[in-house]
Amino acid sequence: MSTQEVTEPSGYWYPDDDATQRGVDVLNALRRYRGAETAMRRRTRDAMGMGETDLLAVRFLLQAQRADRTISPKDLAAYLKISSASTTILVDRLVRSGHVRREPHPTDRRALVIVPTTNTDTEVRATLGRMHRRMMHIAESITADEARVVMTFLEDVRAAVDMVDPHED
CATH class of the missing domain: 1.10.287 (Helix Hairpins)
Known part of the structure; x- marks a missing residue:
């Protein structure tokens, strides 16, 4: 039995017609892509010495920087769906690792922005x-x-x- 037969379910609960088999083949290809993407993200996190949330935060901050948008800790918390306490811990960690800086908000002296x-x-x-x-x-x-x-x-x-x-x- 080939590796492909072992790693790809046949879709046995579906009818055995050509259209359904094409659909199963497409969904299996999509699953393989998702698995490869997950592995790539893990390698990226390992290479950069970051966790998943750290990498998501950095990506969000880089996208915002390219769009010339400022991001506050509150914005970051909302994007990541984490608490303000967790955001503080995350930002502290990213500052220590040299991935981001806290800077004064350009228009609000009381606020800070997070910059990659x-x-x-x-x-x-x-x-x-x-x-x-x-x-x-x-x-x-x-x-x-x-x-x-x-x-x-x-x-x-x-x-x-x-x-x-x-x-x-």
Whole structure:
């Protein structure tokens, strides 16, 4: 028996017709992608010496910086859905590791903003740059029609996942 037969469920509870088997194959490919992405995130966290929440915070702060938006500790807490106490601990940890700085708010003397350091941007680009370029090369290689199909599929799957209700019969 091949590894593929062992690692990919057949979808045995589904009808055994061509359309269903194509669907099972597509969902299995999506699961393999999600597994690879999870492993990549773990390698990135390990390479940068960060936990999952730290990496999410840094990514959010870098995106905000590129968009020229200031981020307060309250904004960060809301984005990460964590308490203000947890945010303080997180920011303290990221300041100690040299990934972020606390700076005075540009218009409110009483407030602070959280800013990623230049080294953090450089580190993230070095850690993820080649992988992003490989992914972009693949995405750019498909036709406009193929891109629309992929985007529609992914958005429809995202919507289906977002509708999952654990209390639904």
